[in-house]
Amino acid sequence: MGKNLFIIFLFFIITFHSKIYGSDKISLNCTNIENYSTHNFIIYPNYKVVNILPNGYEFDYIIEQESSDLLISYFYQIRDNFIKKFVLSFNFKENILYDEMYEGIDKKNLTLKDKKIFKCKK
16 A cells, blocks of 8 residues: 555656646747857746756756746855855846846845846747
8 A cells, every 4th residue: 555655646746747847848049149159048937947058057046026028037156255146037028138147245235247138039
């Protein structure tokens, strides 16, 4: 009985996970308007955004705000008491992505250090 219950539970978890994160994802290909580098983004609504860089590195962003017109996500990188905050702002009406990097030593008082603009397509 215990083995069957475990199999049913495992099946439920796999099915639940694939329904939430598999079918509703949005894949975007975005090109930097300055240097034409290409990033791929996978948006898992109500969960996260994955930024796939041209070199293959991937970064997960937490979704902060989400609507049919706009999605804002971020992640922090903290090293030796120095903070970098990376923010992605997707404007779905214009298919534009703003990629911003803030730096500082206090999360509440970071300074914008870099901003890139990307043109996106599905």
